[in-house]
Amino acid sequence: VTHEDSNLVEVFDxxxxxxxxxxQVDAIDDGQSVGLLRWWPWWxxxxxxxxxxxxxxxxxxxVAAVAVVAVWRAHPVMHxxxxxxxxxxxxxxVDALGCPRAxxxxxxxxxxxxxxxxxAALPAARVTYSMQxxxxxxxxxxxxxxxxxxxxxxxxxxxxxxxxxxAVTESxxxxxxxxxxxxxxxxxxxxxPSGPKHFTVTVPGRTGCGINVQAETTxxxxxxxxxQLDVAVSRMAQDPRLMVTP
Amino acid sequence: VTxxxxxxxxxxxxxxxxxVAVVLALVAASAWSxxxxxxxxxxxxxxxxxxxxxxxxxxxxxxxxxxxxHARSQVVDRVRTEFGAVTIVSSEAIVASDSGKPYREFVxxxxxxxxxxxxxxxxxxxxxxxASSQPSAIPARGPAELAVVVALAQNxxxxxxxxxxxxxxVPWPQALALAHSPDLQL
Numbered sequence: 001v002t003h004e005d006s007n008l009v010e011v012f013d014x015x016x017x018x019x020x021x022x023x024q025v026d027a028i029d030d031g032q033s034v035g036l037l038r039w040w041p042w043w044x045x046x047x048x049x050x051x052x053x054x055x056x057x058x059x060x061x062x063v064a065a066v067a068v069v070a071v072w073r074a075h076p077v078m079h080x081x082x083x084x085x086x087x088x089x090x091x092x093x094v095d096a097l098g099c100p101r102a103x104x105x106x107x108x109x110x111x112x113x114x115x116x117x118x119x120a121a122l123p124a125a126r127v128t129y130s131m132q133x134x135x136x137x138x139x140x141x142x143x144x145x146x147x148x149x150x151x152x153x154x155x156x157x158x159x160x161x162x163x164x165x166x167a168v169t170e171s172x173x174x175x176x177x178x179x180x181x182x183x184x185x186x187x188x189x190x191x192x193p194s195g196p197k198h199f200t201v202t203v204p205g206r207t208g209c210g211i212n213v214q215a216e217t218t219x220x221x222x223x224x225x226x227x228q229l230d231v232a233v234s235r236m237a238q239d240p241r242l243m244v245t246p
Numbered sequence: 247v248t249x250x251x252x253x254x255x256x257x258x259x260x261x262x263x264x265x266v267a268v269v270l271a272l273v274a275a276s277a278w279s280x281x282x283x284x285x286x287x288x289x290x291x292x293x294x295x296x297x298x299x300x301x302x303x304x305x306x307x308x309x310x311x312x313x314x315x316h317a318r319s320q321v322v323d324r325v326r327t328e329f330g331a332v333t334i335v336s337s338e339a340i341v342a343s344d345s346g347k348p349y350r351e352f353v354x355x356x357x358x359x360x361x362x363x364x365x366x367x368x369x370x371x372x373x374x375x376x377a378s379s380q381p382s383a384i385p386a387r388g389p390a391e392l393a394v395v396v397a398l399a400q401n402x403x404x405x406x407x408x409x410x411x412x413x414x415x416v417p418w419p420q421a422l423a424l425a426h427s428p429d430l431q432l
Contacts, residue, residue: 058267091297095376096368098403212303
């Protein structure tokens with residue numbers, strides 16, 4: 001006897017005429033297991049139309065869910081962060097003569113036209129020293145030092161190019177006077193005190209290049225007053241023939 | 247024994263099965279999307295630190311230096327030890343005003359045979375360790391202009407340049423000994 005509500009059947013024992021308990025009927029239901037697979041018998045008992053309907057419904061919903069997620073993913077939540085990685089500055093290695101580590105250099109005296117340019121600014125001087133460091137393969141001058149000597153006056157012109165170096169800092173002409181043990185910067189508005197003077201100026205060239213001219217008077221010499229030397233030092237610093245170029 | 251369930255119950259079963267399938271699909275989809283919907287975009291900007299500026303006059307831009315007309319006495323003494331009686335033509339030192347730390351020393355000497363010996367010790371602020379170097383071939387006699395460079399610790403080096411007149415023997419062993427002398431190290 002089939003019960004509509006409980007999906008159970010009552011089984012009559014024809015020999016004894018007794019009715020078995022409904023709970024026991026589950027155990028013999030189709031000879032299949034109960035519990036986790038309890039839906040399986042029902043699936044099997046369902047007609048093909050319902051199975052197909054359920055399958056199509058489940059598949060359609062699954063596809064719809066995937067489609068929704070796909071659309072959702074197409075517009076993702078973006079978390080943008082920016083990270084700056086600062087790598088070390090390039091190493092600059094130059095030796096005492098101004099030759100970069102990666103180069104092979106030759107030394108020699110400065111060219112005569114360069115020396116002439118230095119002497120043109122201070123005709124009374126003579127060249128006491130000149131040395132330049134030249135790239136053996138390219139002929140580029142890395143560093144040039146020229147020293148001039150005049151009565152009671154000594155001038156040094158250093159020009160260099162260091163590949164990879166930052167721009168040389170410009171330094172305007174400064175005149176300092178040694179009075180006793182103190183050193184003071186001479187102001188153009190104040191009369192120059194007597195005594196030895198020190199002039200220095202640095203002019204940048206191309207990146208990594210520059211020229212520095214320094215002059216020193218050892219005595220309060222009347223032959224080269226401050227103004228004369230001032231002009232000579234400035235002229236040398238501005239002379240492109242004295243500036244080393246890469 | 248096979249029991250046939252009523253039709254309404256079968257429909258309900260199918261509906262429940264479909265609902266379970268949908269729930270499972272949604273749960274799976276939610277888990278998938280939660281893991282993939284959020285995107286972290288990290289932009290890495292590569293930047294190189296600015297290179298140091300090598301001072302032309304060997305005094306760093308931020309420092310105050312004194313120029314002295316005399317290198318250390320041990321440098322001059324060492325030149326005399328290696329080359330004998332020499333005339334010191336020029337000598338100077340660039341030192342930090344506050345600490346007295348030398349950035350460059352220079353000695354120009356002239357030997358009795360007319361060989362000019364130039365010694366430069368220099369520490370390049372902002373620089374790295376330079377390379378030692380010397381000529382690949384040393385002539386026996388001048389004329390020659392030869393330099394030997396010995397790298398020291400950090401960014402310092404010693405250079406000895408000999409300018410040899412024609413016909414004069416090249417004092418290369420003396421130049422090498424002078425360049426490697428500890429007395430010259432800053």
